[in-house]
Amino acid sequence: MSAETPGPRRSNYSSMPVAYAAIGASSAPDLLRFPPAESTPYEETLQLGSGTERFLTAANLLMTWGAQRVAGVEVVDIDPGEPSEYPGVHFTETGTPELGAAREELFTPEGEAYLLAGTTASFVVGSKDPRRILVVTTVNESNRLGFAWGDRDEVAGYGEQQLTVEIREDSTVWAVARGFTFQSSTGITAGLKQRAHVKEAVAQAQAFLQALAPGAALRNGVAKPADEPDENDQSADDQPSA
Incomplete structure (x- = not known):
């Protein structure tokens, strides 16, 4: 990606699914x-x-909206859409954006479906107006899982955010959030x-990210996920299935 990456200007196409042009740039x-x-x-x-x-x-928690829900964000109006409506995007090893491949359905051990690229939903926090979002891409790698969502409207601080969970060569597990926001106002206070x-x-x-940490659901008064293991349990029965 270069410094000439498209900015927040609207596309000329009426079908633009989000409020900015640089779809998938969080990846x-x-x-x-x-x-x-x-x-x-x-x-x-x-x-x-x-x-x-x-x-x-x-990963199971993240890919079923767990990070949002444990953090106190209500996820409503979830619509997975049709595979033909929006295939998502991904970046090649050289940083070139490409349209995503066919959507692959994955499930938790309890049978709950992972979210998919093209899914629309709204985030609600307290009395604030709902924030309409689109899942612009998903990450499905052997050592990294996650997704990125973007704002569908030019709300204050609109932009895109990618959330992933990865296991590194030293077996440590990390949650990563990357994103960008656009300036939604002009003038001396912009x-x-x-x-x-x-x-x-x-x-x-x-x-x-904190919502994905061990015990976060219980600390925040959210029901413990069905697949939350005992810290001393070394079984690997919660492998996501295709």
Whole structure:
């Protein structure tokens, strides 16, 4: 990806599924160096523990909206859409964006379906207006699972955020949030407002990562996921199935 990455200007096509042109840019390897024009990028990481058990449990939680729900965000109006409506995007090893392949359905051990690219939903926090989002891409790799969502409307601080869980070569498990926000106002206060929007996006990302940590659901008064393992249990029965 280069510094000329398209910015927040609307596409000329009426079918533009989100409020910005740089769809999928949260997945770009050089996001922090070359974010979409007029946007501010961010990246947050959190170690969740170690081992395959922890990786699979966190991934199952993440891919069923668990990070949002445990963090206090209500996910409503979920619509997986049709495979032909939006295939999602991904980046090649050289950083080139391409349309995604056919959507692969995965399930938790309890039979709950993983979310898919093209899914639309709304995030609701307290009395705030619902935030309409689109799952723009999913990540399905042997050592990394996750998804990215983007705003469908030009709300304050609109942009895109990717959330992933990965297990590294040393067996440590990490949750990663990467994203960018656009300046949604002009004038002498625009800079202050943009900094506030970025601060809010980072705080939300941190909350989502914390929600994937061991015991977060119980600490936040959310029912324990059915596949949450005992920390001393070394079985690997929660492998997602295709």
